[in-house]
Amino acid sequence: MGDLMSWLLSFFFHGSLVGLIGYQVKLFFILPWTFLPISVSWFLFSRIVLWYMRRQHLLDVTEIFNQLNREKQLRIFKLVHLIVLLTTSIFWYCDKMIWSIGGI
Numbered sequence: 001m002g003d004l005m006s007w008l009l010s011f012f013f014h015g016s017l018v019g020l021i022g023y024q025v026k027l028f029f030i031l032p033w034t035f036l037p038i039s040v041s042w043f044l045f046s047r048i049v050l051w052y053m054r055r056q057h058l059l060d061v062t063e064i065f066n067q068l069n070r071e072k073q074l075r076i077f078k079l080v081h082l083i084v085l086l087t088t089s090i091f092w093y094c095d096k097m098i099w100s101i102g103g104i
Contacts, residue, residue, distance in 0.1 A: 007093050014086045021079045028072045 010089065014082055018079065018082045018086060021075055021082065025075045025079055028068065028075060
């Protein structure tokens with residue numbers, strides 16, 4: 001019973017991580033096509049995205065667009081890694097359940 005509970009907990013945890021990173025990747029793909037004024041986008045990016053991440057409090061919009069491809073690749077790598085981990089966990093647990101039911 002403890003195995004099932006820990007597996008379900010990790011399943012929902014990894015599922016939520018996949019959802020969060022997928023949402024971030026979606027936002028990074030939408031970012032070049034947003035039609036916000038430069039002043040609004042500069043304020044949002046400097047306040048939310050890179051505020052304390054690199055200790056850069058004053059940003060230029062071009063800096064963010066220069067780093068956009070690298071961030072997209074990083075988020076896609078994280079997403080693929082978590083999906084592979086999640087599917088491996090599902091197949092491992094199903095295989096374990098099948099072998100335990102079969103009595104082998």
